[in-house]
């Protein structure tokens with residue numbers, strides 16, 4: 001008999017095919033999150049689960065799932081997991097690092113360039129038929145990206161991929177992490193570590209790549225925005241909640257910073273509607289890793305994690321090694 005698993009929402013046929021070689025699958029094939037009570041009910045007779053960011057896996061979800069061995073998230077971020085509760089329940093938790101670095105770094109750059117050069121507003125203006133002829137002193141002056149200072153808060157693997165791309169723009173790259181990166185990685189990224197205050201003060205483009213945790217809540221609020229240059233742009237490709245959206249909206253409204261490119265929001269998808277009235281912000285719907293190839297690689301990696309865990313092996317991306325016997 002194959003072990004029973006839950007796949008909580010629609011993923012790829014290729015991944016289902018691979019999982020079905022090892023498991024009997026209870027598949028929610030709709031691309032919509034299961035309500036919390038259904039999630040808990042459908043987990044209760046399973047030994048494993050493939051989960052998505054929209055699934056809250058906590059003590060309530062796990063309460064009836066005494067046979068569960070592993071929950072495998074199709075995401076690098078796992079703020080949908082209550083890791084302490086999962087560990088307490090003796091369940092392995094995994095994520096999908098690595099395979100989405102380049103795609104997410106590309107998205108960070110797309111947002112950076114779009115906000116610097118006002119691409120989205122300009123496109124809307126042209127489509128609205130407002131362009132009456134070329135002007136030298138037009139209303140579309142943007143800010144230069146080349147030779148500017150790129151700041152990265154949270155210089156993990158995606159941050160490093162963002163930094164490496166800056167070489168083509170002849171940028172100075174600074175970053176802040178709690179601990180410095182090894183010298184060879186700093187060199188490969190041509191990046192210098194600075195303290196958080198210098199990062200805020202000196203960045204022309206500040207890219208946020210911190211993982212979300214309660215300690216990272218509102219890392220960027222009114223006080224931090226006040227330290228940034230009036231010509232600076234903020235890019236958030238990490239998680240909602242790292243930025244205080246109200247403070248950012250106020251800073252953008254008063255032009256205390258020049259612009260922002262945002263892929264993630266507090267309470268997404270219920271965005272603060274005040275964003276919609278601002279033309280100095282570019283908004284995307286949490287698409288950092290969204291290419292088919294990358295989402296497939298993420299789903300396959302989650303499947304590999306689950307298959308390993310159910311075979312009694314250590315899954316490659318185990319987040320809570322404490323659950324394994326010593």
Ligand code: DGY
Nearest residue numbers: 074075076077288289
């Ligand atoms: C992640 O992997 O954490 C992304 O936000 C999902 O696309």
